[in-house]
Structures are given as structure tokens and as C-alpha cells.
Amino acid sequence: MTRTIVARLLTRENFAEFGDVLDTGGANHYPINGGKAERYHDLATAEAAGPQSRVIISIFHGTPYDFPLQLKMVERHPFGSQAFMPLSPRPFLVVVCHDTGAGPGEPHAFLTQPGQGVNYPRNRWHAVLTPIGAEQDFLIVDRAGEGTNLEEFFFSDPYEIELPR
Numbered sequence: 001m002t003r004t005i006v007a008r009l010l011t012r013e014n015f016a017e018f019g020d021v022l023d024t025g026g027a028n029h030y031p032i033n034g035g036k037a038e039r040y041h042d043l044a045t046a047e048a049a050g051p052q053s054r055v056i057i058s059i060f061h062g063t064p065y066d067f068p069l070q071l072k073m074v075e076r077h078p079f080g081s082q083a084f085m086p087l088s089p090r091p092f093l094v095v096v097c098h099d100t101g102a103g104p105g106e107p108h109a110f111l112t113q114p115g116q117g118v119n120y121p122r123n124r125w126h127a128v129l130t131p132i133g134a135e136q137d138f139l140i141v142d143r144a145g146e147g148t149n150l151e152e153f154f155f156s157d158p159y160e161i162e163l164p165r
Contacts, residue, residue, distance in 0.1 A: 004068070004160045007093060007109035010116055018096040018108065019124055020044035022085055022117035044119035046141050050079035053145035059087070060138045062131040069161040071095060074104050074125045075152045080143020084129060085117030087137040094118050095127035095161060103153050109161045125153065132163070 008014060012021045022043050029040045046055045074097055086092060091112045097104035104125035111132075112118070119141075120126050129138060143149060 001157050002070075002160045003157065004162060005107055005109050006162045007111045007164055009164070010094060010110040010112045010118070015094075015110060015118070017098075019121055020083075020119040022083060022119060023113075023115050044083055045081065046083065046119075046143075047081040047122050048079065048143040048145065049122065050143075050149070051146040053079060053143055055080075056142060056144045058140045058142070060084075060129055060140050062092075062129045062136050062138060064131045064133050064135065065093070067132070067161070067163055069093065069130065071107060071127060071155070071159040071161050073152055073154045074107070074127055075150060076104075076123050076125045077120075077143065077149045078123055078151065079145065079147055079149040081119055081121050081141075082126075082143075083117060083119040083141040085139045085141075086112070087139055089114035090134060090136050091132055092136065092138075093127070093130040093132055093161065093163075095130070096120070097125035099123060099125060107159050107161070111163060
């Protein structure tokens with residue numbers, strides 16, 4: 001049996017319980033470099049726990065998915081947060097779940113707006129990187145170090161994720 005979820009537009013308010021929205025819409029910004037740049041400060045906290053841990057910065061190149069998306073699996077990272085910031089103004093899909101103690105709960109789907117990224121805290125169940133419509137590059141801030149920092153969960157019945165019309 002397939003269960004359908006329609007993605008909502010991502011906002012700071014509707015995503016707050018799942019993580020941080022990375023964009024320039026917040027109030028915590030100020031001019032730097034003699035007024036030639038604006039710093040959007042302290043948008044999220046990068047977490048790195050466990051043996052030999054450190055925060056790293058990478059670039060991922062993602063291939064778009066077909067929609068409606070058949071969501072069969074989510075993952076989480078017990079030792080570190082994970083931030084995704086697109087390097088183009090294209091939207092991407094964000095799917096997150098609360099932890100129920102026995103695994104992920106029902107997924108919540110969000111569609112980013114141009115210039116938005118997200119930061120998942122440690123242990124937040126989320127779908128894999130999901131570009132829409134075209135290949136896309138992302139700046140990723142996450143954790144490296146010893147220990148297994150990836151858990152995957154496969155749903156017994158997939159969810160079908162639709163984009164808003």
C-alpha cells in the first residue's frame with residue numbers, strides 16, 4: 001500500500017521542529033568588509049561527536065529524481081549534523097521524520113525555495129539528497145571521524161511524495 005504526501009514550501013516556521021533553514025531571510029545579519037559584504041550570522045550549528053570527529057566541508061553532485069517519488073528509505077547520522085546548501089537557485093526536496101524510538105515516524109516533505117538550504121541535527125531521520133528537474137551541486141557540512149555515522153531504515157510500504165501543484 002502506498003501512502004501519499006504532498007510537499008509543502010519550506011519556511012523557518014514549518015521546519016523548526018526538524019532542523020534549521022539556511023537562507024538570508026533571518027534577522028541576524030550585519031555589514032562587514034567596509035560595507036561591501038553582508039554577513040548572515042550563526043544560521044545553524046554543526047555537530048561532530050564520537051571518536052576522532054571533525055567537521056568537514058564537501059561538494060555533492062546530485063542527479064534529479066522522478067516524481068512522484070517513491071520514498072522507500074530514510075537515513076540518519078548519530079554522530080553529526082548534516083547541512084545541505086545548493087550552489088544554484090534550483091529547488092530541491094527535503095523529507096524528514098521524527099524518531100519514534102522504534103524507527104522513523106511519518107515523513108514530512110518540504111520544497112525549498114531559491115537560496116534555501118537545510119541543516120539536520122544529529123539523529124534526524126531524512127531522505128537522501130533529492131534534486132528536482134536537473135543535476136545540481138550542493139555544499140555539504142557534516143562530520144567525519146571514526147565510528148559508524150550512518151543508519152538506514154527501509155519502510156515496509158513506500159510513501160509517495162508529490163510536489164505541490
